[in-house]
Amino acid sequence: MRGLFSVAAIFILFARCGEEKINLTYKDQLAKDVSLIDEYLASSNVTAEADTSGLRYSIVTKGSDFKPQLVDSIQVNYSLFLLNGDSIFTKGQNTFLLDKLIRAWRIALPLVGENAKLKLFVPSGLAYGNYRTGPIPANSNLIFDIELKKVIRDYATQLTRDLVTIDAFLLSKNIVARKDAANLRYVITSAGGSTALAPLLTDSVVLTYTAKSLPTEAVVEPEVSKGLKLNARSTLPAWKIVLPLFREGTKATVYVPSGLGYGAYGNSSVAPYVNLIYEVEVKKVIRK
CATH class of the missing domain: 3.10.50.40 (Chitinase A; domain 3)
Known part of the structure; x- marks a missing residue:
């Protein structure tokens, strides 16, 4: 081929x-x-x-x-x-x-x-x-x-469209979110302890989350509990960017442009070019 x-x-x-x-x-x-x-x-x-x-x-x-x-x-x-x-x-x-x-x-x-x-x-x-x-x-x-x-879709073009949609959604809900340099928006609803571990890219993380599409807020992944290797190729770019910002015990809502989620291809439950809302809790950081 x-x-x-x-x-x-x-x-x-x-x-x-x-x-x-x-x-x-x-x-x-x-x-x-x-x-x-x-x-x-x-x-x-x-x-x-x-x-x-x-x-x-x-x-x-x-x-x-x-x-x-x-x-x-x-x-x-x-x-x-x-x-x-x-x-x-x-x-x-x-x-x-x-x-x-x-x-x-x-x-x-x-x-x-x-x-x-x-x-x-x-x-x-x-x-x-x-x-x-x-x-x-x-x-x-x-x-x-x-x-x-x-x-x-060209990543930069699609990202511009996605951010317009995400920011309009946040404005309509009166949500004030932090902005990451990679254009993730997130709100920490409960911070982990000051001495708790924050994951490195070489770590694994156990977390629970619910995923919703944005702006419809339709649930696309009901509550999931799973472990992730942050540096694995299969791990979503959004997780690699945002999880190192959260210590163990942190609860947060993350607003993800499609290119940092499932992108142009989607998966079995998420259509292509869908922006996502993740309600996530970091349960444990595993460091070897």
Whole structure:
């Protein structure tokens, strides 16, 4: 899979590689390409939308309202064909940064949402241009069949949105919270003893907590009692940041942006991009 990903990335990301070069002005080549694509569509009885760039596209399934922006990453399945029908390859479950892809993808993908299916009819200048790229000849018009499986929001963009939501929630509830440098908000409702241990990242912590979604306050994880190794890869970033601030016996409420929780993928009980409220008690710090 790693090798397949690398090959796919080369085709998608790098428009100017290889040695074969055929010189035509961009305008003349585009006019030629669009004419060929429109002839193909007419002869195939395919109805497609026309973008002013010359791109033709057909949205098979529009998908959800969660659409990618150029700063986001996208997870896709896709197939690539030459306009004459020759298959170049089919790739599954690849993840790309949208802003690094060929221009045709940058134009079309923001038009649809997660789980969309679309077909692109791409003039060569919106793909790999007048250079040969692997098995793709220079000045090739292309057809992409794309399934947009997932939009992975740019962390900074999503964090800004999350903090607006969290701060509006706190304001509506008249809650004054402390702010961590990593943008966690928290309120200590009962501090641990002054001589009690505060965990280090090398420690383990036994805690109980209840998790709720924010802003709905719907319970997504009823009261849980568990032990965590703070430096384990599976431990949420939020726990790694906030628990070293709490001594044994501390009770607190923590308001977690989605990127410090379950992020773009969620889990069995938490949907993607859900901000969380944790009502937590640190029961014990285990230091070896």
